[in-house]
Amino acid sequence: HPSPTNPGAGPAALEPVTVVLHPLADADGKVILFGEHAVVYGEPALAAGLPDGLTLRATPLDDPTAFATLSIPAWDLEIALDVESDHRVARAALAVLGHCDAPVRGHRIIGEARIPSRAGLGSSATLTVALARLGLGPDAPAPAILAAATEGEQIFHGAPSGIDAHVACHGGVVRFSRDLGASEVRPQVGFDLLIVPTGVPRHTATQVAHVRAR
Numbered sequence: 001h002p003s004p005t006n007p008g009a010g011p012a013a014l015e016p017v018t019v020v021l022h023p024l025a026d027a028d029g030k031v032i033l034f035g036e037h038a039v040v041y042g043e044p045a046l047a048a049g050l051p052d053g054l055t056l057r058a059t060p061l062d063d064p065t066a067f068a069t070l071s072i073p074a075w076d077l078e079i080a081l082d083v084e085s086d087h088r089v090a091r092a093a094l095a096v097l098g099h100c101d102a103p104v105r106g107h108r109i110i111g112e113a114r115i116p117s118r119a120g121l122g123s124s125a126t127l128t129v130a131l132a133r134l135g136l137g138p139d140a141p142a143p144a145i146l147a148a149a150t151e152g153e154q155i156f157h158g159a160p161s162g163i164d165a166h167v168a169c170h171g172g173v174v175r176f177s178r179d180l181g182a183s184e185v186r187p188q189v190g191f192d193l194l195i196v197p198t199g200v201p202r203h204t205a206t207q208v209a210h211v212r213a214r
Contacts, residue, residue: 021058021107025133029053029115030122030167031195039161042178046185047163048193049171053115054126058134064106068097072111075123089127092152096128099148100135109134118201125164128152145169 028049035045054072061068068081070093079090081097081104097104111130117123132148133140146165153160163176173185 020060021102021109021134022137023059024055024057025130025138026052026055027126027129027133027168028122028171029126030164031193032120032163036120039163039176039178040159044175044177044180045161045163046173046175047167048173049167050115050121050195051171053113053122053168054130055112056109056130056134057112058107058109061106061108066105068104068107068109070109070111072113072117072127074113075111075117077111077117088155092124092128092155093131095151095155096131096148097135099151100132102135116197119197121195121197122164122168124156125149125153125168128156129165129168142169 028051030047030049030053032039033046033048035043039045067083069079070081070089071078077089079085079087081090081093083094083104085091085094094104109131111127113123113126115121115123115126128149128151129145131152132145136144136148146162146169149165149169150160150162153162153165161176161178163174163182166176166182167174170182173187174182175185176182
């Protein structure tokens with residue numbers, strides 16, 4: 001077919017489309033005040049967001065064909081998002097970005113974490129929600145962010161309840177159950193919450209299995 005701009009020419013060449021990650025995204029951490037782990041089995045839980053748990057910044061690499069890299073120094077994390085990687089964080093990140101139709105090459109992603117990893121404070125959900133916002137944009141609707149984040153959370157936890165991702169996305173204080181979802185809780189008085197990490201790493205899926213065994 002002739003080109004519309006030059007009737008005597010052949011098919012018009014398609015211009016390459018460059019897709020980039022959004023430059024900045026963040027997500028809240030979380031603390032479950034009541035019902036931790038039991039929430040996976042349908043029991044209600046009360047949770048609160050920890051503001052600005054993780055901030056991600058994406059910048060272009062010199063080589064746009066190179067696999068994206070993810071670095072979060074506070075978590076001792078430095079990985080390439082290689083599609084053949086068996087690293088669980090890489091697999092989860094790729095699942096989130098893939099759900100968003102976002103690029104997995106040509107970017108360096110650096111994270112500033114204000115919560116420790118593997119401490120029960122929602123580090124995996126902060127990562128998956130923040131990655132979803134890098135892929136979809138910080139103003140993307142919450143259901144789209146949560147759908148993308150859940151792809152990664154399933155790799156981390158198998159069958160997550162959804163409470164971590166909800167709080168990472170929305171913040172605030174919520175009552176959550178698998179059957180009824182989340183409802184906002186407005187405390188009638190302000191209160192201080194002191195969180196003291198033990199420094200002992202833990203794996204949520206293992207803790208959930210212990211609850212089931214009881």
